Amino acid sequence: MTDVTNSPLTVAGSRRRRFNASERQVALMRHLVLMSFALIVLFPFFWIISAAFKTQIDLLMGKIFFTPRIDGFLDVIFDKTSDFARNFGNSMVIGLISTFLVLIVATLAAFSLYRLQWPGWVLHSLLGWSVIFHMVPPITLAGAWFTMFRSVGLDNSYTGIILAHTTLHLPMALWMMGVFVRDVPKELVEAAQIDGAKVPQILWHVVLPIVRPGLAATGILTFIFSWNEFPVVLVLSQRQTATVPLGIGKYAQENTIAFTEMAAASTLSILPAFLLLLFAQRFIVRGLTSGAVK
Amino acid sequence: MKTDTFWRHATLWPALVLFALLTVLPLIKLFALSFNDVEWINREAVWDWVGLANYARLPEDNLLRAGALNTLIFAVVAVALQMLIGFVLALLTVQVVRGRVFYRTVFILPILVPGIIIGAIWKLMYSYDFGVLNSFLAWFGLTPQDWLGNPDLALLSVIIVDVWHWTPFCFLLLLAGLESLPDDIFEAARIDGATRWQQLRYITLPLMMPTIAVTFVFRMILAFKVFDEIYLLTGGGPGTSTEVISFTIYRRFFTEDQTGYGAAMSIAVIAVIAAGIIAATRATAGKGAKA
Numbered sequence: 001m002t003d004v005t006n007s008p009l010t011v012a013g014s015r016r017r018r019f020n021a022s023e024r025q026v027a028l029m030r031h032l033v034l035m036s037f038a039l040i041v042l043f044p045f046f047w048i049i050s051a052a053f054k055t056q057i058d059l060l061m062g063k064i065f066f067t068p069r070i071d072g073f074l075d076v077i078f079d080k081t082s083d084f085a086r087n088f089g090n091s092m093v094i095g096l097i098s099t100f101l102v103l104i105v106a107t108l109a110a111f112s113l114y115r116l117q118w119p120g121w122v123l124h125s126l127l128g129w130s131v132i133f134h135m136v137p138p139i140t141l142a143g144a145w146f147t148m149f150r151s152v153g154l155d156n157s158y159t160g161i162i163l164a165h166t167t168l169h170l171p172m173a174l175w176m177m178g179v180f181v182r183d184v185p186k187e188l189v190e191a192a193q194i195d196g197a198k199v200p201q202i203l204w205h206v207v208l209p210i211v212r213p214g215l216a217a218t219g220i221l222t223f224i225f226s227w228n229e230f231p232v233v234l235v236l237s238q239r240q241t242a243t244v245p246l247g248i249g250k251y252a253q254e255n256t257i258a259f260t261e262m263a264a265a266s267t268l269s270i271l272p273a274f275l276l277l278l279f280a281q282r283f284i285v286r287g288l289t290s291g292a293v294k
Numbered sequence: 295m296k297t298d299t300f301w302r303h304a305t306l307w308p309a310l311v312l313f314a315l316l317t318v319l320p321l322i323k324l325f326a327l328s329f330n331d332v333e334w335i336n337r338e339a340v341w342d343w344v345g346l347a348n349y350a351r352l353p354e355d356n357l358l359r360a361g362a363l364n365t366l367i368f369a370v371v372a373v374a375l376q377m378l379i380g381f382v383l384a385l386l387t388v389q390v391v392r393g394r395v396f397y398r399t400v401f402i403l404p405i406l407v408p409g410i411i412i413g414a415i416w417k418l419m420y421s422y423d424f425g426v427l428n429s430f431l432a433w434f435g436l437t438p439q440d441w442l443g444n445p446d447l448a449l450l451s452v453i454i455v456d457v458w459h460w461t462p463f464c465f466l467l468l469l470a471g472l473e474s475l476p477d478d479i480f481e482a483a484r485i486d487g488a489t490r491w492q493q494l495r496y497i498t499l500p501l502m503m504p505t506i507a508v509t510f511v512f513r514m515i516l517a518f519k520v521f522d523e524i525y526l527l528t529g530g531g532p533g534t535s536t537e538v539i540s541f542t543i544y545r546r547f548f549t550e551d552q553t554g555y556g557a558a559m560s561i562a563v564i565a566v567i568a569a570g571i572i573a574a575t576r577a578t579a580g581k582g583a584k585a
Contacts, residue, residue, distance in 0.1 A: 030390065033386060048414070048415045059424060062423075062426070105312060112305035126306075130313070132571055136568075141316075141321070141560070164316065167312055170309065228407070230522040230525070235544075249526060262414055262418075270407055270408075284402065285466065288463070
């Protein structure tokens with residue numbers, strides 16, 4: 001990933017034509033176009049956040065100017081009938097534990113596949129299977145998970161949902177960690193083996209330091225995807241284990257939609273992604289583009 | 295050597311076990327279910343063998359036909375638009391010297407937001423009576439539209455949301471691709487007097503082909519899985535105008551409790567997708583191209 005603001009391509013071009021008036025006009029046009037797209041992207045966020053501060057009446061009257069109120073947020077967080085705080089906690093628990101599990105399983109497997117001399121067919125069939133599973137709509141397997149979990153008493157349990165999310169995001173993590181593990185020089189692993197190091201030591205002292213940024217990228221994305229995941233929790237969980245997207249979905253399904261609450265809950269649920277984008281954008285970009293661009 | 299073999303297996307087995315228990319086993323279960331009628335009595339599944347009857351029903355299922363067709367239209371139109379807009383934005387952004395990180399930050403944002411919340415946001419904006427989109431139309435003196443309630447418009451409205459949601463993903467991947475292109479080729483082309491258009495047509499596009507292909511495939515896969523936004527925006531309606539395949543399965547399997555039939559439908563969808571992947575892999579492998 002080239003994370004440079006001044007790519008040589010543009011620097012060379014702009015230096016030569018720094019005083020060219022038509023070039024400057026082109027640059028201005030470029031910014032205008034990009035700015036208008038940025039507005040299109042940002043407007044819906046602005047709208048939902050402002051809706052969260054309106055009363056239902058302001059909202060239904062389509063008011064542009066209004067007195068901001070925080071009742072929506074208070075209702076969503078503190079009202080006894082609101083499950084939102086619980087949903088938020090559930091999403092955190094499920095997201096963090098399944099991310100942790102995904103990272104361990106995927107890193108071990110990626111290291112094993114790419115650095116411990118498995119025959120080619122093992123590598124290809126495992127990766128092939130994981131690609132197929134990744135492409136299939138989750139709802140197809142959710143039905144089977146539901147019946148299986150129900151017969152062993154795991155339906156509507158944290159364990160069941162965490163297992164499902166771990167499996168669901170394993171293919172992506174395996175793919176990404178595969179890319180990062182291949183950055184570990186083979187010679188380094190072999191040298192460590194000759195020196196008598198066992199696999200756990202190699203993993204800890206050789207592999208881990210190199211793949212740490214990769215782990216961050218994979219972990220952040222896994223957490224976000226688990227936080228966002230909807231169809232599987234829709235099938236597997238009920239009220240006690242419901243996550244944030246289920247809570248939001250519920251607002252929208254009421255006969256009279258409580259728009260202010262829905263907007264307030266949505267605003268709060270976007271927060272983790274906002275924060276991660278501000279503080280860990282490097283890893284997010286690296287993760288999303290890994291494999292696509294090499 | 296012995297310990298080596300032990301650790302070789304110990305590192306791979308967690309993934310194997312997880313895949314076996316939660317993907318292979320469910321698939322077998324689904325396959326078995328698909329030949330049965332299943333009824334739930336006191337949390338116990340009571341199976342009743344019906345042979346191929348569930349599969350025989352598939353071609354006559356109007357909902358499934360509408361779902362498959364809509365999914366196809368949705369995926370093709372939405373992904374085509376996303377690739378096009380994403381590529382244009384990436385081409386513009388890569389030439390920006392100051393403020394590139396700002397644009398990238400803004401354009402990434404929608405990717406990270408739950409589909410359900412995207413649905414909630416747009417449901418608010420699409421509302422016939424108080425939605426902001428109709429306010430805009432009214433300002434310009436145009437007739438307000440029933441974005442989600444009009445059967446002729448609903449699928450397009452859903453596609454617009456998806457384009458807003460996922461164009462950023464195409465943008466990000468294509469931008470990374472553009473940033474990694476070697477600069478000396480462009481330098482040489484400029485010296486030889488190639489115009490901007492010629493550079494784009496004869497250098498950028500051919501060099502970007504692998505990235506474009508990967509981005510396209512990633513997006514297509516996701517588009518075929520679409521569920522969240524539609525669940526919230528239209529619930530598949532009005533009528534069957536935004537029914538998509540994931541929704542049909544959900545409806546048959548869960549809402550209507552037709553476990554056996556839903557399983558048959560799932561197996562059919564998985565089979566079609568697996569066949570598609572294998573065919574695509576064969577085709578690219580045959581050309582000697584590396585995916």
